[in-house]
Amino acid sequence: MRRVIEVEELTRVEGHGRIEVVIEGTEVKDVKMAIFEGPRFFEAFIESVHYEKVPDIMRRICAICTASHSLASIRTIENAFDVKVTEQTRILRDLLIHGEMIESHALHVFMLALPDFLGFPDAIRMASKYPEEVKAALQLKHAGNMVHNVVSGREVHGMNERVGGFSKIPSEKELKDIRAAMVSTKQTAELAVDLFAKVEIPKYAESENTLMALDPGEKYGFIGDYVLVSDGTRHPVQDYPSLTNERTVKHSHAKFSSYKGSSYMVGALSRILLNRDKLEGTAAELYEEHKDILTSRNTLMNNLAQAIELVHSVDRCIEDIDILLSNGLKNEGLVEAEPRASRGIGAVEAPRGTLYHDYTFDENGCVVKANVITPTAQNAANMEKDYRVAAERLIKEPDEKLINVFEIIARAYDPCISCSVHLTRIQK
């Protein structure tokens, strides 16, 4: 008997994706993660644009990872032109990406993922039984957005972070307001860990996963120049083509990635497991408490890893603000870039995983070639592997059950489909 199990359109994820699994008798024949969000061609548009405005366009690849794209873009340009930024800029960028992590993870953990485990179709309906939790989650999300607003200029597609620094330095009062919001919502971040640690996390997708994440340096974080892989290797981000090996597939507008011939996973679970020794304070304690269930074999644990990152990010925002305030805020202006014909590659950890930008410039500083590799495109092949594993384990279950399982697996990756559909240039 041939069964075609289809999730027509994934819900509670950003963008448009479809899952199709074909079962013949007792065998899973075919698995497809189809991404049908329209292709967006950013790498083609950006050609001939002067470097100074490149981040303003490229950040529009994605709304929920807007600051990640903008910082990846800025770092890429600064690498190309050898721009060295100040310590204050470095800390403000760190604050910005941690704020983005809070905004994005709070939305995903509470509003998109948690309803699956508490039995609701959405957070609005979940609010009827868990009103305090949903309200607190919105406050936590709001605290993350305060960082976007103050540091970047807007919640979505800000403009204040520039090549060479920040156009306007936030005021002491603005930073103190963010600090107060972080202090008052820290317990909500801890609640996220608690909620996920309490619910029964299914094991139907358990299998080997190769993990990949940026090495943030001494302290846990989301910006770095080297990539860590769970096989124990470490690579400069410039090696991304051989780490990601993107290829075009007919059934998806997002390209598919592989590392040494197999799929791999990027995102919170990869980061937590590869950089666990760098966690500090409450986040380190929470990791210790839950490390037995936080296994690399279960993709669904990405939700719990995100919750731990929420706690880390709240603490880091407070720490960054304290350092900025004790150093004294300086209106230091932008470090000038001297454009020249060159190539730059830069990466950051977006909420859902490693994000690479790669630009080549002409002598006037205009783009001649661009390539972007997004986390969701990298995860797509691993998602297919998980659907296959789960379908094999649950082959006797009815279609409705499998549809629900595939959706829960997809959501655990916190996919950002808009991001994934502009892809890379094919290397000829």
Added chain:
Amino acid sequence: MAKPEKPKIGIFSLTGCGGDQLMILNLEPVLLDLLSRFDIKDFQEGSSYKEDVELDIALVEGSVSTKTDLEKLKKIRERSKMLIAIGDCAIGGCVQAMRNGQMSMEERMKKVYGVSEDYYDVLEPKGLSSYVKVDLEIPGCPIEKDEILHAITSLLHGDMPEEIDYPVCVECKLNGYPCVLVEKGMPCLGPLVTAGCNARCPRLGLDCIGCRGPISDEANVAAELKVLLDKGYDEEYILNRLRFFGGNFEDIQNLTKKLSEKSEKKEGE
């Protein structure tokens, strides 16, 4: 007395970054209260609940970039009393339309995917009104929170929200910000662009890049071009700037044509 029925609403997205729906979700302090005034029948990014019924209001973000988008849009139009385009993508294609009339779809497919145009079902990105009747357009990349909140609450009270028909410069002057175009010579697009952002970029000392799109029927593109040429920017640089959010705007497309004819002539000489 029976309670009046809540308006049935659907929130949809075509091709884009998802930022306009996200701005609605960013209304954190009032979000639950606001959503509770509606009967939400379809909201793919926020809910797994779905009911295929007639809608009082459909909010649609994203551009029509594939045949699938177009079919979806037509179905939404059929089932909705009022269709509201939220954000630049749904109005004029936004950055996705940056190279419209300049780079063919075939070229884009070759450049990015290395395959021919018919590999995927792509269309040149356009706003909703190129295909269906649109009752209201709310501009922005992304939309402003206050503006969408005001629009939705107006509709709840049975009023049509007002559309803004003046440029960013008006808000910039009202705030007393120094003019970055005149005083610093930065390539600010404020004179052409729909206000409503409270001149956010000039406040930060930055030039407007036009993310709320050109003001309909009002923008004097030729005059802006002349000012920027006088400031020393070359034509290609200025047109790229104008195209960021104006690729489907007629005056900007015409200027591009003139420029490419001129450079062809030069090459021929």
